[in-house]
Amino acid sequence: MSDIALSPSTLPPSALPTSAVPALQFIDVRKTYPGQAQPALRDLTLIVPRGSRTGIIGRSGAGKSTLVRLISGLETPDAGQLLIAGQDAGQLSSKARRERQSHTGLVFQHFNLLAQRTALGNVTLPLELLGVPRERREARARELLAQVGLGDFAGRYPAQLSGGQKQRVGIARALATDPDLLLADEATSALDPETSAGILELLTQLQRERDLTLVIVTHQMEVVRAATTHVAVLDAGQLVESGETRALLGHPGHEVTRALLDAHRPEVQLAPGEVLRHVNLKDLSSQTLAALAGLGARIVLAEAHPQGVDTWLALPEAQAGLLAALNLQAVGA
Amino acid sequence: MSWAEIWPLLWQATLETFQMVLPAALMAEVLGLALGVLLTLTRPGGLLANRPVNRVLDAIVNIGRSLPFIILLVLLIPFTRLITGTSIGSTAATVPLTIAAIPFVARLVDGALYSVPGGVIEAARAMGASTGQIVSKVLLPEARPALIQSFTVMLVNLIGYSAMAGAIGGGGLGDLAIRYGHQRFETDVMIATVLVLLLLVQGVQWLGDWAASRADHR
Ligand SMILES: Nc1ncnc2c1ncn2[C@@H]1O[C@H](COP(=O)(O)OP(=O)(O)OP(=O)(O)O)[C@@H](O)[C@H]1O
Numbered sequence: 001m002s003d004i005a006l007s008p009s010t011l012p013p014s015a016l017p018t019s020a021v022p023a024l025q026f027i028d029v030r031k032t033y034p035g036q037a038q039p040a041l042r043d044l045t046l047i048v049p050r051g052s053r054t055g056i057i058g059r060s061g062a063g064k065s066t067l068v069r070l071i072s073g074l075e076t077p078d079a080g081q082l083l084i085a086g087q088d089a090g091q092l093s094s095k096a097r098r099e100r101q102s103h104t105g106l107v108f109q110h111f112n113l114l115a116q117r118t119a120l121g122n123v124t125l126p127l128e129l130l131g132v133p134r135e136r137r138e139a140r141a142r143e144l145l146a147q148v149g150l151g152d153f154a155g156r157y158p159a160q161l162s163g164g165q166k167q168r169v170g171i172a173r174a175l176a177t178d179p180d181l182l183l184a185d186e187a188t189s190a191l192d193p194e195t196s197a198g199i200l201e202l203l204t205q206l207q208r209e210r211d212l213t214l215v216i217v218t219h220q221m222e223v224v225r226a227a228t229t230h231v232a233v234l235d236a237g238q239l240v241e242s243g244e245t246r247a248l249l250g251h252p253g254h255e256v257t258r259a260l261l262d263a264h265r266p267e268v269q270l271a272p273g274e275v276l277r278h279v280n281l282k283d284l285s286s287q288t289l290a291a292l293a294g295l296g297a298r299i300v301l302a303e304a305h306p307q308g309v310d311t312w313l314a315l316p317e318a319q320a321g322l323l324a325a326l327n328l329q330a331v332g333a
Numbered sequence: 334m335s336w337a338e339i340w341p342l343l344w345q346a347t348l349e350t351f352q353m354v355l356p357a358a359l360m361a362e363v364l365g366l367a368l369g370v371l372l373t374l375t376r377p378g379g380l381l382a383n384r385p386v387n388r389v390l391d392a393i394v395n396i397g398r399s400l401p402f403i404i405l406l407v408l409l410i411p412f413t414r415l416i417t418g419t420s421i422g423s424t425a426a427t428v429p430l431t432i433a434a435i436p437f438v439a440r441l442v443d444g445a446l447y448s449v450p451g452g453v454i455e456a457a458r459a460m461g462a463s464t465g466q467i468v469s470k471v472l473l474p475e476a477r478p479a480l481i482q483s484f485t486v487m488l489v490n491l492i493g494y495s496a497m498a499g500a501i502g503g504g505g506l507g508d509l510a511i512r513y514g515h516q517r518f519e520t521d522v523m524i525a526t527v528l529v530l531l532l533l534v535q536g537v538q539w540l541g542d543w544a545a546s547r548a549d550h551r
């Protein structure tokens with residue numbers, strides 16, 4: 001371990017650890033797949049605070065899954081360091097790596113359940129690999145299935161479950177070994193919006209109850225907004241910005257972030273001289289509404305969620321620049 | 334010939350066929366499974382990816398499968414004698430049958446294991462499973478229906494091969510058909526033998542299909 005690389009001054013201030021040892025620390029990490037000219041990740045320096053729900057967002061090919069594969073030990077960095085709970089993941093013996101892996105939960109986009117095992121059998125698998133006796137692992141699996149709302153489905157095979165139910169089994173399986181770190185790579189991308197919301201809620205709830213560090217990979221800003229406390233934006237293998245979700249979405253500092261925010265911009269008719277702006281407000285109290293009215297803003301779309309109110313404003317072009325001030329005021333109000 | 338005469342002949346020949354085919358099938362399944370697993374693991378991108386080893390195994394399997402059984406039978410006579418102490422009889426016939434079936438099984442097993450989705454293997458790897466655990470707890474169980482099918486195909490093939498093995502004194506149904514039906518123009522025996530063979534193959538296939546579909550939860 002290099003002391004210099006670890007010194008806090010080299011880390012982005014918005015991502016400073018909340019406790020002494022962060023859950024994850026990427027230090028100048030580079031990863032190039034064999035036969036590829038461009039690295040999938042380069043010079044990645046990022047801290048994932050312990051106990052956070054951190055979103056990793058970026059366009060297709062940005063390197064999000066590569067980041068997850070590094071954390072889950074499916075790949076190792078070519079250069080730089082990845083510290084997991086302070087331990088250099090690149091320096092682990094294969095036994096220590098497997099030990100580490102058995103305490104990292106992974107949830108997949110396409111569930112990756114074993115088709116020839118029941119829900120119960122899927123959840124017991126990680127424990128079976130660790131040599132936990134049958135009775136104990138089945139008791140634990142039943143408990144977990146009940147926690148994800150599938151208490152009555154233990155004997156069903158994946159083919160007999162809906163997409164959302166399969167993902168719940170996937171989550172129960174990821175939690176079987178009582179991990180401190182849970183990784184979800186596009187865990188809701190294969191599901192309809194309502195089912196997705198349920199899965200995100202479950203992940204958030206489990207993260208709180210179990211004091212997990214949750215890493216959620218997604219290409220959808222709604223997911224980041226609905227379920228994360230922190231967010232890192234990747235583009236073309238590089239970190240473009242990171243910080244607390246509310247602050248970062250309120251003041252996107254980078255064009256890529258803005259583009260991702262605009263990805264679900266509403267279809268609206270703007271009057272001549274009006275521009276559309278997207279802001280995340282703490283609330284829509286009479287104070288906030290009055291402030292908005294003072295700017296001549298029209299609320300086009302507002303959606304409330306745990307992180308605040310997600311608002312689309314049609315603003316007079318001349319006032320668009322004042323938004324930052326308003327947003328600060330509104331968030332602080 | 335009367336039925337009273339044909340019946341004991343048929344019974345005896347059927348037993349001999351089983352005596353040749355069953356031990357050969359079991360041994361070939363064990364060895365072919367091992368070879369098939371090695372083929373899958375050493376593939377490029379596999380868990381134990383190793384191109385040279387994979388090439389060599391692949392070549393052995395291909396040669397084994399392209400060699401006509403009747404030639405293998407003759408080529409293996411010294412080897413058979415070495416192992417069983419004789420080169421005639423059903424015990425002796427088991428040796429070439431086993432050898433012929435191994436590459437056949439290996440290829441089918443390789444195909445069956447290859448069809449296990451990569452995501453499932455990745456999930457197991459991410460749980461910290463060792464290669465041995467991935468084979469025993471993921472690859473083989475997930476491919477079970479296809480493995481049962483491949484065992485069935487192998488059995489049917491061995492029943493066919495066993496008729497040829499009869500030519501070196503292995504006995505069995507094929508031998509009976511040739512000795513009586515063909516050489517002595519006993520058409521009744523010929524027809525009865527063919528019927529028994531047909532029933533045997535149908536029965537094995539039906540049983541295999543049933544077992545495979547029962548084992549499949551997809
Ligand atoms: N196994 C691999 N071999 C070679 N190149 C790969 C491999 N996996 C990913 N890549 C490349 O690495 C880059 C990053 O891929 P990655 O899967 O991490 O992106 P992503 O952000 O997860 O994208 P998506 O949103 O489409 O899932 C891409 O250019 C991709 O083509």
Ligand SMILES: [Mg+2]
Nearest residue numbers: 064065066186
């Ligand atoms: Mg991806």
